[in-house]
Amino acid sequence: MTKREYAFNIVATFVKINKQMPVKMLTYRSRIQQDDLYSIPISDFFQSAFSVDCVIFGYHEGELKVLLIERGTEPYKNFWALPGDLVYPNEDLNASALRILKDLTSLTHIDVKQVHTFGRVDRHPLGRVITVAYVALVETQDLVPVASSWASKIKWHTLYRLPKLAFDHREILDSSLDDLRKLIKSEPIWTKVLPEKFTLTQLQLLFETVLNKQFDKGNFRKKIRGMKFLKKLNESEKSVAHRPSIYYKFDQPKFNEQKDGDYVFDL
Template sequence: MEAKKQLHSTFSIDCVIFGFDGERIKVLLIERGEEPYKNFIAVPGDLVEENEDLEPAANRILKSLTGLEDIFMEQLYTFGKVDRHPLGRIITVAYYALVNIDTFNPKASSFARKIDWWAIDELPELAFDHNAILAKAIERLRWMANMQPIGLELLPEKFTLSQLRRLYEAILGIELDKRNFRRKITKMDFLIPLDEKQINVAHKAARYYSFNKEKYAQLKEEGKAF
């Protein structure tokens, strides 16, 4: 088979893109417009070009779907089972990215017929081994949230402490005590309280915060937080 020959021993990138809608962690998935797995939902990905490094390939995919650049993205894991792709031996290097869900509208692209946000606890059956890829990505996200500050990439510029708490709760899948959370997170000193409050809310208006990016980056380096 021609396609089979051409695809023999090559590799692709898959890109798990996480967002947070204020309540749940979501992931951006496409509906495949082509065989194999036509019409299946899948993690967006593409073959890596001959002269393309891996990170740029991952960024290319991210940009083609979201228009976003310079986004947090990190290598996740490489999946290489011999039979994972029906057209030949294709190993895939999975990346994951964190994006602010409000800053763009996903757009279909060459390899995607439809594109949508899916809550990570209501995933359909996916193409290829993509359920395994997503499981690994979610596990990594949880791990990260335990070890480092998280949120800069997932929240808007200004956010309330409750939003941040709900983010942690959504990632970790547990409830957090409001008072203890506030104490802990404010003591870590990477939040800047703003002189600005919510308006038009039917309750006491919450203060907005933003991230101190230097401090945030520094804590991320060190690991250990949370």
């Protein structure tokens, strides 16, 4: 398959699914018809563009995974890749990340955080494309598989046994995992992966999993006591064959107070 055919596939798929031209094609909107695509010299589009790639981490009971899609088109057809898309001309960057997240998982109201922008000249075989990486942390179970714009397959992958990824996505993933670990210490992005009411054991397991590090039970609890934004409830576990855990909940207003005094978790 020639470079030009690759490019055609990309654009054709995009147009079919989104019923509109991709960003870079808008330039030509007035001049060409959609079925004229072959008549455009490849050098005329995909010269430069920007996209968003989402590194969606999934957490469930001590397991951290990452959501990957299998590409249905060239380039890197049949390779696993991070879900990403071109940014619409009238769409803010953050909105773009939220759209991708929603399309894939049907989740809304999730905190997505911009991390790093990748712009190596040769990172995309068809031309100059810079991409802005976003991270999100969701409950693995909350994924509702949706027939998406890009993906022929979509799957949670364990972090420590990854297939070869398309483009520079491996680099993006590794860098974003570092960023996730920094983020989880200062921002309450973890609140959405635990139930409203959670036990300290659940919280500890979550941090241990994400940070890949063990904590002492007693000392972890001592630290929690110093965090005003974690409120002890008057409820505890039922029907467990041992001393029941007390439930805690996250107190957003209290957190905002403490955050102003540039507080960090530091676990």
